Amino acid sequence: MLTTLVMLVAVSVRPSAPQVVPVSPSSRITRRSLAGLAALTAVSAPLLAACSGSSAGGSGSADTSVLKVGFPEDSENYDPHQPPYTVSRAVARQIADTLVDQDPGSGKIVPWLAESWEVNADSSQFTFHLRDGVTFSDGTAFTATSVKKNFDRVVDLGALAYIGASHLRGYKGTEVVDEHTAKVSFDGPNAQFLQAATTQTLSILADATLELDPKEVAAGKVIGSGAYTLEDYTPGKTITLKRRDDYAWGSSVYDNKKAAAYESIAISFIPDPTTLAGAVSSGQVDFAFLLDTSTLPAVEGGQLEVSKNPTRGISFPLIPLVYRPLLEHEAVRRAINPATDRAEIAKRIYQGEVEPATGLLTASTPGSADLSEFLEHDPEKAEKILEDAGWSTVGEDGIRTNDAGDRLSLSIQYTSGNTVYEQLFQLLQTQWKKVGIEFELKPVTEAQASESGLYDAKYDLSTWTQGRADPDVLRVVYSSFYENQSFFYGHPIHEIDDALLALQSTTDADERAAASEKAQRLLLEGGYSFPLVDAISVSADSKSIRGIRLDAENKPAFADFAPAS
Amino acid sequence: MSVLRDPVGAVGTAAGTAPGTDPSRTPVRASLRGLPRAVASHPGIAAASVFLLLLVGWVLVPDLFAPTDPVRAVGPSLAPPSGRFWFGTDLNGRDVYSRVVHGARSSLLAGLVAVLISLVCGGLLGMIAGYAGGILDAVISRAVEVLVSIPGLLLSLAIISALGFGVDKVAIAVGISGIPGMVRIARAETLRIIGLPYMDAATTSGTRRPVAILTHVVPNASGAIAVVAGIDLGGAILAVASLSFLGFGAVPPQPEWGSQINEGRTYIASAWWWTLFPSLVAALTVLSVNRISRGIGTREVR
Numbered sequence: 085m086l087t088t089l090v091m092l093v094a095v096s097v098r099p100s101a102p103q104v105v106p107v108s109p110s111s112r113i114t115r116r117s118l119a120g121l122a123a124l125t126a127v128s129a130p131l132l133a134a135c136s137g138s139s140a141g142g143s144g145s146a147d148t149s150v151l152k153v154g155f156p157e158d159s160e161n162y163d164p165h166q167p168p169y170t171v172s173r174a175v176a177r178q179i180a181d182t183l184v185d186q187d188p189g190s191g192k193i194v195p196w197l198a199e200s201w202e203v204n205a206d207s208s209q210f211t212f213h214l215r216d217g218v219t220f221s222d223g224t225a226f227t228a229t230s231v232k233k234n235f236d237r238v239v240d241l242g243a244l245a246y247i248g249a250s251h252l253r254g255y256k257g258t259e260v261v262d263e264h265t266a267k268v269s270f271d272g273p274n275a276q277f278l279q280a281a282t283t284q285t286l287s288i289l290a291d292a293t294l295e296l297d298p299k300e301v302a303a304g305k306v307i308g309s310g311a312y313t314l315e316d317y318t319p320g321k322t323i324t325l326k327r328r329d330d331y332a333w334g335s336s337v338y339d340n341k342k343a344a345a346y347e348s349i350a351i352s353f354i355p356d357p358t359t360l361a362g363a364v365s366s367g368q369v370d371f372a373f374l375l376d377t378s379t380l381p382a383v384e385g386g387q388l389e390v391s392k393n394p395t396r397g398i399s400f401p402l403i404p405l406v407y408r409p410l411l412e413h414e415a416v417r418r419a420i421n422p423a424t425d426r427a428e429i430a431k432r433i434y435q436g437e438v439e440p441a442t443g444l445l446t447a448s449t450p451g452s453a454d455l456s457e458f459l460e461h462d463p464e465k466a467e468k469i470l471e472d473a474g475w476s477t478v479g480e481d482g483i484r485t486n487d488a489g490d491r492l493s494l495s496i497q498y499t500s501g502n503t504v505y506e507q508l509f510q511l512l513q514t515q516w517k518k519v520g521i522e523f524e525l526k527p528v529t530e531a532q533a534s535e536s537g538l539y540d541a542k543y544d545l546s547t548w549t550q551g552r553a554d555p556d557v558l559r560v561v562y563s564s565f566y567e568n569q570s571f572f573y574g575h576p577i578h579e580i581d582d583a584l585l586a587l588q589s590t591t592d593a594d595e596r597a598a599a600s601e602k603a604q605r606l607l608l609e610g611g612y613s614f615p616l617v618d619a620i621s622v623s624a625d626s627k628s629i630r631g632i633r634l635d636a637e638n639k640p641a642f643a644d645f646a647p648a649s
Numbered sequence: 650m651s652v653l654r655d656p657v658g659a660v661g662t663a664a665g666t667a668p669g670t671d672p673s674r675t676p677v678r679a680s681l682r683g684l685p686r687a688v689a690s691h692p693g694i695a696a697a698s699v700f701l702l703l704l705v706g707w708v709l710v711p712d713l714f715a716p717t718d719p720v721r722a723v724g725p726s727l728a729p730p731s732g733r734f735w736f737g738t739d740l741n742g743r744d745v746y747s748r749v750v751h752g753a754r755s756s757l758l759a760g761l762v763a764v765l766i767s768l769v770c771g772g773l774l775g776m777i778a779g780y781a782g783g784i785l786d787a788v789i790s791r792a793v794e795v796l797v798s799i800p801g802l803l804l805s806l807a808i809i810s811a812l813g814f815g816v817d818k819v820a821i822a823v824g825i826s827g828i829p830g831m832v833r834i835a836r837a838e839t840l841r842i843i844g845l846p847y848m849d850a851a852t853t854s855g856t857r858r859p860v861a862i863l864t865h866v867v868p869n870a871s872g873a874i875a876v877v878a879g880i881d882l883g884g885a886i887l888a889v890a891s892l893s894f895l896g897f898g899a900v901p902p903q904p905e906w907g908s909q910i911n912e913g914r915t916y917i918a919s920a921w922w923w924t925l926f927p928s929l930v931a932a933l934t935v936l937s938v939n940r941i942s943r944g945i946g947t948r949e950v951r
Contacts, residue, residue, distance in 0.1 A: 358915050381919035432726040433740060500814065500896035507740045507912070510902045514721055514741075525901050527814050 148647050151346040151629070153640075154360050154369035156376075158320050158353040163301040164287035164308070165238050168247045168550065173284040174373060174639045178325055178349065180287035180308030183212055183231065184278065185335040186636040191450045191553055193278050196335045197226065197288060197309070207273045207591040210281075214264040218333050220290035221313045228266035230288055232258035235268060237294050238286065244298055246569045250560045251280035253588065273589040275596060276556035282636070283552070309333070311344045311643035325349040325642070334643055338633060344643040364388060364624045371629060373640060375622040377437050378504060383624045390624045392437065393638045394448040397551035398561055399441035399615040402496070402512075403571050406612070408544045410494060415473030416521075417611025421459055423466035423519045424512065430617050433508045441615035444558060444604045448618070451555030451593075453601035458608040459615065466519040475520070484520035493522035497536075497543040500527035508616070539574050546571070549619070553636045555600035559584040562607055572612075580606050694944045697937035704934060707753035715750035719743060720902040727920040737922035739913065743902075749927050752904035756893075756931070759820035760886035766824025767831045767885075768878045774828070775835025776870065780843060780862055789832065796829040802888060809897045816889070816899050823888045827881055834877050838870035879942030883935040890931050906931045 159169040164176035183198040198212035218226040235258050238248035256269040270277070280286060290307035304317035311334065312325035327344050334341035352369065354360040357376035361383050364372035375383060384390050404411040404420075411417055426440030441459060445452035470476075475484040475492055484492040494516075496509060506525070513523045526543055536542055548571070550557050560569055563584045564576035572580070583603035590596045607613050621638040633644035707714055717723050722742035723734075730737045736745035778789035796804065808822040842848060842865065851861050892898055893907025901908070906927045913923030 358917065361918075376915065378915040379918070381916075432722075432742060435726065506901055510720075511722075511741050513902060527896065527900060529810055529813075531810070532813070 148345050149347050151349050152369040153351045154354045154363050154372040155351055156360055156374045157355050161302040162304045164284045165245045165248055176284035176287055177639050178312040178642050179306055179310040179314050181310055182287055183281045185337055186282040187337050188636040194336045207275045208270045210268045212266050218309050220307050220309050221328055222290050222292055222307050224290055226309055227263050228260040231266040232260055233294050234288050246566050248285045250566055275591045276554055276588055279554040323351040338644040340644050345646045349642050367626055371625040373623050377434055388624045392620045392622050395446055395551055395619045395621050396449040396553040397557050398549045399446050400549050400617050400619050401613045401615040402545045402547050403613050405541050406575050411544055415469050419466040419469045420614050422462040423516050425461040425515050438617045438620055441617055444613055444615050446618035450553055451597045451600045453604055455604055463519050478520055483522045494544040495524040495526050496545040497526040497528055499530050499533050551637050556587050558603055559587055693940055697940040700937045704753055707750045708757055711751045715747040717744040717747040719747040719751040719904050730922050736926040739923050745926055748904035749930050752906050755816045755899055756906045759816045759889040762820040763823035763885040764878050764882045767827030771828040771831025772835045772874055775832040776839045776866055779836040779839025793829045793832045801826045814897055819889050819892045819898050823885050835874055838873050839866050842866050842869050876945055883938040887935050
């Protein structure tokens with residue numbers, strides 16, 4: 085469940101480290117130069133649809149040869165173990181299976197490659213009883229040794245698989261009890277591991293793939309046991325998936341557990357949001373994944389089925405870089421949440437399609453807590469916090485300074501491009517200015533963005549969302565544990581680290597929810613995060629597809645797609 | 650109209666200091682005198698002039714034309730055009746009309762600065778190349794040919810990537826990419842002029858080379874160069890808007906036409922006004938500038 089949130093497509097799907105491309109990396113010149121053309125395409129798309137519609141309709145509607153799919157971006161890394169980007173995970177979902185799966189409705193963990201499992205009393209040992217007869221697409225058999233080799237590799241990958249490292253924290257090893265029994269041990273309780281085993285980061289791949297250099301795997305040389313195989317990958321353009329006819333071990337939440345209906349899946353990368361919307365409206369693709377909310381009016385109300393699902397995981401936040409001089413002041417951090425009007429953000433920027441954040445986790449995440457008391461818009465409170473801390477001189481331009489003469493000016497750096505974030509930041513600019521905080525926008529090119537990292541930034545705020553249907557996701561983002569992934573790495577806040585560790589070690593569901601709430605409370609009280617909205621994941625399909633199966637992270641599972649007859 | 654006055658005015662002053670034997674300045678003067686008549690007999694030019702006058706107003710006193718704050722929310726999000734919001738509002742509830750009016754300054758000034766850069770640098774290099782000849786000419790001409798082989802907008806993109814963001818930097822980038830074209834014209838004009846008898850006269854009477862450039866070549870070549878610069882202005886405004894559209898221009902929330910067109914683009918299905926009106930104004934501006942420059946250009950050739 086570790087895909088980055090869907091509203092943050094631009095952030096999540098790019099293969100850059102989170103700290104260097106904090107907001108929107110959609111800035112490549114090549115892509116941007118196409119933007120003008122894209123707008124044109126969007127306009128002309130309905131016309132083309134009108135032309136092609138009649139001929140397609142005549143050739144029979146239950147065509148199962150190719151399912152055409154549009155993805156917003158090429159994440160350029162298709163090793164399921166490596167990147168946490170949504171697009172990579174969506175592809176991994178088709179070509180590789182996991183030991184267990186998560187029911188998108190109930191959030192329960194259900195069998196997949198493991199038929200059953202036992203967990204010891206303190207959740208430090210997990211024994212999986214594996215399914216018989218499962219083969220990888222190169223013909224080799226899936227056994228307990230495969231489980232061991234895969235988990236060992238994730239740990240060995242280290243920084244390349246930092247999400248995996250957080251899942252397998254305290255990993256002692258996997259014992260091959262017999263051919264179909266694997267026992268995974270940790271040096272202490274690891275309550276989140278079972279849910280982590282449903283994520284693509286812990287996908288089970290064939291030995292042949294594990295032996296390759298991680299770079300080769302990233303370039304698409306992946307062999308899994310999935311319902312599809314990765315047939316062809318043309319960087320920046322397409323991915324072609326081919327059906328495995330002998331597939332017979334679909335996840336227990338799938339309706340179709342046998343070979344998929346569609347012979348092949350043709351994925352095209354369509355980076356411009358309007359073009360992607362135009363492509364699905366015109367029938368150029370049958371299914372568009374991760375549509376931008378700005379294009380909703382274009383796809384809704386037409387001949388399309390639009391699904392809008394709340395994302396699970398971290399709410400879209402701005403996160404203060406606590407080592408920056410201004411943000412070392414607790415008052416400055418604490419003033420920002422009450423200065424922010426989330427309802428206005430949801431209403432204006434997202435046109436009411438999303439809900440204001442109620443905590444650090446989206447409301448639909450299991451184990452989330454309603455902490456909206458910290459997130460109420462109260463400019464007077466913000467002003468009082470600042471006044472009390474000595475930010476009492478208001479200049480002619482309405483911006484506060486303190487006695488030392490420091491100007492209350494925060495900045496954010498983001499990769500330039502036409503994004504909803506740029507609009508959002510401008511709204512924050514006006515909201516914060518009302519209490520005397522200046523918010524400066526620093527658009528940069530992608531090259532400039534990579535000049536500084538998460539821990540030596542020359543700007544004050546950043547953002548990162550991470551999707552996962554488990555509160556443990558907080559530990560990855562808001563702790564000080566993981567370099568390049570945890571915001572407080574190198575600047576630990578011990579109280580918060582301890583509270584987050586409790587999430588991993590506590591097994592009882594109620595206790596975990598309490599631990600999640602405690603950690604979030606500490607983070608909000610200290611002003612360590614400014615959650616804004618709970619994003620939604622938007623996808624649309626032409627009505628030629630009957631069954632659309634989205635998993636617990638809203639990723640499509642093409643094995644369970646069926647054509648309308 | 651200030652757009653035109655600068656180059657033409659420069660010609661007038663320069664012509665005054667030129668030797669009386671100069672035959673080639675008469676058409677320029679004629680075009681200047683004939684301007685009102687030309688406007689009257691060409692309704693296209695007249696309309697273009699009126700529009701440009703309006704733009705000059707927007708640049709000089711934007712608050713008079715659009716008193717609404719261009720960077721603050723003044724209404725609901727994405728409100729359609731109405732009596733209150735002539736061009737509708739954008740996602741942040743800002744008045745699109747006000748943003749277009751206030752954006753005129755950065756968009757147009759950036760275009761002017763860009764042309765000025767190419768005019769000064771390109772004109773100078775071209776005259777030096779044409780007058781000096783020999784190795785210097787070869788070096789400058791070959792260098793220009795290399796630059797000309799790169800499409801202008803791509804060249805500006807390369808430069809802007811190095812310079813960073815902002816309207817001023819966009820203007821510099823567009824200006825630099827306009828230099829090669831200007832060098833060629835200045836060089837050709839210079840070559841034409843130094844072949845004329847009065848140049849021989851100047852040389853034989855002992856005028857030193859740099860002086861000859863200043864007193865004979867500059868004033869006589871500038872007529873043609875100014876007309877080309879006028880035509881380039883339209884292209885420069887467009888190039889500035891293009892780079893802004895690609896995200897290199899004004900840093901938000903500062904209004905600028907190109908970035909406004911880009912902002913509204915994804916909402917074209919639901920809020921067409923957000924991208925349409927800035928596009929229309931930018932297109933009309935370029936058309937007007939071109940119409941007027943070409944009007945003068947035609948007379949210049951005659």
